[in-house]
Structures are given as C-alpha cells and as structure tokens.
Amino acid sequence: MSRKLTLAAAEKMLDAAKREAQKIGHPMNIAVVDAGGHLVAFARMDGSIFASVDISQRKAYTAISLKLQTRLLGPLTQPGAPLFGIERNSGGLVSFAGGIPLTDEQGEFVGAIGVSAGSVEQDQQVAEAGAAAFSG
Structure with a gap:
C-alpha cells in the first residue's frame, strides 16, 4: 500500500521539524504541501521571522513543482546557467536550501516540506528532520 500525505503525517513532520529547530535553538516557519502544492499543514514557531512564512511555503511548492x-x-x-531567472519568471520559485519533495514507497511524489527563518544550512537541517519523519 502506498503511503499518503495525510494531515496526521504532515503534523508528525511538523513535530519532528520543530524538535530539530528547538535543538539548534532557532525558531522556524515550516510548511507541508500535497502533490499539487496545496498547503496541508503549517507551523510558525514563536519568534520566527514573519518574512519567512511565505518563503517556507514557496520552498515546499518549489520542491514538489520541480520534484x-x-x-x-x-x-x-x-x-549563464540553464535556469537563470526561473524564480523571477515562474510565480516565485525558491532556489536555495530548505525545500524537500516527499515520495512514497513506490517513488511517487506525494508532497513536500519547506522550512525558512534560519541560515540556508539550518533550514535544510530542519527540513531534513521533517522529511525523515515522513519516510521513517
């Protein structure tokens, strides 16, 4: 049976990502979207920067849109690179770390997680923790 991105699974991912953000001492905005890029679950941790609310959602959307x-x-x-300008010409895609697509056991894309508010390294670390909660 294929794993689905349910609300319960998205909330489990949010919890894992929040724990990782607390571990590194940096509050984050965390978004989980379905295969169509629609928001399933979102958390804005106390103290996270407001500008990153939108960025976290766009990272998740970018990850699932481009797989x-x-x-x-x-x-x-x-x-000079092949996709130069794509983020300006395609509805706000994000081209830096923190967005990870999610796949089921058959390798089908079922959604994505996006994290923003820290450094790109911190965003990636927290997104990986959230994604691992879906895979694990």
Whole structure:
C-alpha cells in the first residue's frame, strides 16, 4: 500500500521539524504541501521571522513543482546557467536550501516540506528532520 500525505503525517513532520529547530535553538516557519502544492499543514514557531512564512511555503511548492530539493536549484539559476531567472519568471520559485519533495514507497511524489527563518544550512537541517519523519 502506498503511503499518503495525510494531515496526521504532515503534523508528525511538523513535530519532528520543530524538535530539530528547538535543538539548534532557532525558531522556524515550516510548511507541508500535497502533490499539487496545496498547503496541508503549517507551523510558525514563536519568534520566527514573519518574512519567512511565505518563503517556507514557496520552498515546499518549489520542491514538489520541480520534484527536487531546492538546494539543488542554486547552481542552475546563476547567471549563464540553464535556469537563470526561473524564480523571477515562474510565480516565485525558491532556489536555495530548505525545500524537500516527499515520495512514497513506490517513488511517487506525494508532497513536500519547506522550512525558512534560519541560515540556508539550518533550514535544510530542519527540513531534513521533517522529511525523515515522513519516510521513517
């Protein structure tokens, strides 16, 4: 049976991501979207920066839309690279770390997690913790 991205699964991911954010001492905004990029669950931790509310959701949307981690987009979107300008010309895609697509046991894309409010390394670390809660 294929694992679905249910609200319960999304909340489990939020909990894992929040624990990781608390562990590193940095409050985050965490978004989980379904396969269509629609918000399933969201958490804005106390003290997280307001600007990152939208960015976390756009990271999740980018990850599921392109079916790859947002950290991999950086080199592809630099001047002279094949995807230069994509984030400006495609509805606000995000080309830095913190967005991870989610797959089921058959490798089908079922959603994504996006995290924002820390450094790109912190965002990625917290997103990985959330994604692991779905995979695990």
